[in-house]
Amino acid sequence: MPADIYLNVAISGLLTGLVYGLMALGLSVIFGVVRVVNFAHGEMMTIAMYLAVVLFAHFGLDPLVMMLPIAAVLFGVGYVLQLTVINPFISRPEHSQFMLMVAMAIIIVNSLLMIFGPDAQSVQVSYSFDSFAIGRLIVDATKLYAGLAAILVAAALFAFFKFAPLGKAIRACADNYTGALVVGLDVKRLYALSFGLGAACVGAAGAIIVLIVDVTPPLGPAYTLLAFVIVIVGGLGSMPGALLGGVLIGLTEAMAGLFFTPSAKSMFAFAILVLVLLFRPQGIMGKRLT
Amino acid sequence: MAEFRNASTALNRRRLLASAAAVTTVIAAPALVRGQGAALKVGVLLPRSGAQAGIGQDCFRGVELANPIFKSIGLPELEIMSADTETNVEVARSRAEKLIADGAQLLMGAFDSGQSSAIAQVAEQKGIPFVINIAAAPPITEQGYKFVFRNFPTAGMILSDAFANQKEVFAASGKEPKSVVFLHVNDTFGMAMKNGVGAVMPKFNMPYEIKETISYDPTARDLSVEVSKAKATGADALLVVSRLNDAILLTRELVKQRWSPMGILSMGPGWYEDQYLKTLAKLGDGPLSFVPWYDPNKKLSKQLEAALEKRYPGVNMNTNHIYTFEALLVAADAYKRAKTADPKALADAIRATNITENVSTGPGISFDEKGQNVKLKNAAIQNRGGKLVTVAPKGATNAKAEWPMTAYDKRR
Numbered sequence: 256m257p258a259d260i261y262l263n264v265a266i267s268g269l270l271t272g273l274v275y276g277l278m279a280l281g282l283s284v285i286f287g288v289v290r291v292v293n294f295a296h297g298e299m300m301t302i303a304m305y306l307a308v309v310l311f312a313h314f315g316l317d318p319l320v321m322m323l324p325i326a327a328v329l330f331g332v333g334y335v336l337q338l339t340v341i342n343p344f345i346s347r348p349e350h351s352q353f354m355l356m357v358a359m360a361i362i363i364v365n366s367l368l369m370i371f372g373p374d375a376q377s378v379q380v381s382y383s384f385d386s387f388a389i390g391r392l393i394v395d396a397t398k399l400y401a402g403l404a405a406i407l408v409a410a411a412l413f414a415f416f417k418f419a420p421l422g423k424a425i426r427a428c429a430d431n432y433t434g435a436l437v438v439g440l441d442v443k444r445l446y447a448l449s450f451g452l453g454a455a456c457v458g459a460a461g462a463i464i465v466l467i468v469d470v471t472p473p474l475g476p477a478y479t480l481l482a483f484v485i486v487i488v489g490g491l492g493s494m495p496g497a498l499l500g501g502v503l504i505g506l507t508e509a510m511a512g513l514f515f516t517p518s519a520k521s522m523f524a525f526a527i528l529v530l531v532l533l534f535r536p537q538g539i540m541g542k543r544l545t
Numbered sequence: 546m547a548e549f550r551n552a553s554t555a556l557n558r559r560r561l562l563a564s565a566a567a568v569t570t571v572i573a574a575p576a577l578v579r580g581q582g583a584a585l586k587v588g589v590l591l592p593r594s595g596a597q598a599g600i601g602q603d604c605f606r607g608v609e610l611a612n613p614i615f616k617s618i619g620l621p622e623l624e625i626m627s628a629d630t631e632t633n634v635e636v637a638r639s640r641a642e643k644l645i646a647d648g649a650q651l652l653m654g655a656f657d658s659g660q661s662s663a664i665a666q667v668a669e670q671k672g673i674p675f676v677i678n679i680a681a682a683p684p685i686t687e688q689g690y691k692f693v694f695r696n697f698p699t700a701g702m703i704l705s706d707a708f709a710n711q712k713e714v715f716a717a718s719g720k721e722p723k724s725v726v727f728l729h730v731n732d733t734f735g736m737a738m739k740n741g742v743g744a745v746m747p748k749f750n751m752p753y754e755i756k757e758t759i760s761y762d763p764t765a766r767d768l769s770v771e772v773s774k775a776k777a778t779g780a781d782a783l784l785v786v787s788r789l790n791d792a793i794l795l796t797r798e799l800v801k802q803r804w805s806p807m808g809i810l811s812m813g814p815g816w817y818e819d820q821y822l823k824t825l826a827k828l829g830d831g832p833l834s835f836v837p838w839y840d841p842n843k844k845l846s847k848q849l850e851a852a853l854e855k856r857y858p859g860v861n862m863n864t865n866h867i868y869t870f871e872a873l874l875v876a877a878d879a880y881k882r883a884k885t886a887d888p889k890a891l892a893d894a895i896r897a898t899n900i901t902e903n904v905s906t907g908p909g910i911s912f913d914e915k916g917q918n919v920k921l922k923n924a925a926i927q928n929r930g931g932k933l934v935t936v937a938p939k940g941a942t943n944a945k946a947e948w949p950m951t952a953y954d955k956r957r
Binding site: 257260263264267268271368372373374375377379383384385386388393395396467468469471473474477508509512513516517518520521 | 731773801802803820
């Protein structure tokens with residue numbers, strides 16, 4: 256097999272992995288701060304994907320251009336959800352939170368089925384079939400744009416948490432809940448903001464990924480599972496870990512398909528998960544709990 | 546205790562006999578009425594959501610067109626009880642059981658071999674006739690079932706005709722691929738076709754060798770690795786067994802990875818379907834599909850095509866409509882002859898089917914002792930300008946094959 260094929264597939268896996276990472280970043284932010292596992296994460300992403308499809312179909316708006324508005328809409332949805340529905344469950348047992356989030360996931364899937372039907376829907380932008388050739392290397396244009404957009408959004412989020420006072424307050428809240436209350440932080444609002452930010456991440460990821468993948472309502476649970484695999488591999492609650500996990504899973508799936516059989520791609524992603532759970536249960540970049 | 550027994554209410558032997566006769570008449574009446582004109586209740590099982598939703602919905606168009614046409618040709622109307630299998634074998638099984646519990650007197654479906662196998666088990670167990678519209682895995686009619694009938698070619702039949710028709714296309718153009726890469730879905734149908742290729746191809750002395758066989762999940766979201774791997778083999782053409790969504794994904798990847806093979810030789814659904822043509826426009830032209838098709842010269846074909854055009858303007862008639870319609874045609878014809886909805890009588894009537902005025906290619910519809918229509922013939926069709934033309938076999942064509950197909954980079 257020519258050597259350039261390996262490089263082509265690796266780049267494709269890397270770019271897809273970056274978008275996976277952005278999606279998982281949202282899950283990690285929500286869990287890292289609010290300590291609620293969002294079992295409706297993939298389903299929220301399908302909402303963003305459908306928003307992108309509708310905006311493109313009716314107004315011809317490019318999903319990459321609409322990435323920020325869609326992220327803003329999802330931010331609003333996440334913020335309101337946290338304040339109204341999820342917040343009362345914060346102090347309840349984990350199984351109650353689990354049931355709540357699973358119920359939300361089921362409602363989202365079935366609502367999307369009722370509104371959009373079961374057929375796969377896609378966005379065909381002018382560059383849908385474009386690719387860049389560098390010698391014998393061929394890079395899929397949509398994946399390249401998607402990967403770059405994912406890097407930009409992730410960088411903005413990292414900068415927010417590192418430099419913005421609000422970001423620092425959220426981190427303080429995640430580090431020490433009681434301490435945050437003592438110094439007078441409005442924890443309830445910060446939780447809502449965090450959930451909103453996580454939802455915004457998944458909104459941006461949805462707007463980006465719709466360029467690569469056709470959307471159907473049942474896609475949600477598959478992406479929820481994928482996000483879990485990524486954050487557990489990367490380290491639950493770790494933002495760099497989520498990105499790294501995404502890239503690792505994207506690359507693993509691509510290379511496993513090339514070296515072995517494509518129908519066993521997912522098996523290798525799960526194999527990585529099992530290895531991480533066996534030898535580094537806190538995830539590659541996660542902190543060991545004492 | 547008061548004695549209420551009197552001459553008018555006393556139960557005697559004569560009164561008991563009269564009552565029994567009356568009760569028997571009342572109980573038997575619905576069956577007699579059904580046999581005399583009540584619609585046969587047909588449970589239609591199709592994958593109308595999930596990965597095969599597009600095809601399942603397309604098949605249902607064949608159902609919608611059936612009753613008015615049956616009425617016009619003197620066949621009894623059918624009462625359709627619809628169920629969605631959700632592209633899931635277990636759901637197909639449970640929906641079949643529910644349809645029978647709800648009163649379905651005959652089952653029809655289910656597009657997919659895995660789902661059809663599950664329904665066949667239920668139908669056989671409950672003793673309810675099951676007419677398969679589309680499913681090619683050979684084992685379905687090799688189990689000795691008494692209530693299962695298939696008016697659709699098996700994988701072996703499709704492959705034999707496919708290889709013969711391919712040779713005809715290559716001979717007409719004078720250009721033969723020397724190698725192909727075989728891409729197939731790994732579901733029941735895909736695996737049956739894969740095994741069939743291994744068994745049937747050597748008998749046809751094909752001009753090409755299979756350089757590599759690549760299987761993939763029919764619900765895959767990204768097929769870039771599969772196409773990269775196929776491209777790396779340097780094969781002249783693609784031999785494919787796929788579904789609809791993956792056919793679209795494969796084409797996108799071929800274009801993006803700048804690989805224009807001599808042609809795409811499909812031996813399954815996906816590549817000729819309207820959604821494929823609509824989604825890909827010019828890039829959808831070229832693939833050759835070797836599929837069960839219809840004889841455009843038959844009277845019923847013209848009637849079905851006209852009805853489809855009237856109800857769904859712009860939709861091309863395809864395998865999904867044809868074989869779903871014909872499965873119901875078998876049911877209506879059998880019900881007319883059986884004059885009863887009794888499952889055994891209905892199954893006997895289906896077994897004695899001899900329909901010569903039909904839609905699909907070949908001499909007509911009849912079943913062997915296994916419940917298989919062995920007279921079916923397959924055609925080679927090609928996507929051309931958003932339409933489908935028949936390019937083989939000789940005598941049933943309306944266009945010449947474009948082989949090799951136009952390279953993707955020459956169309957944009």
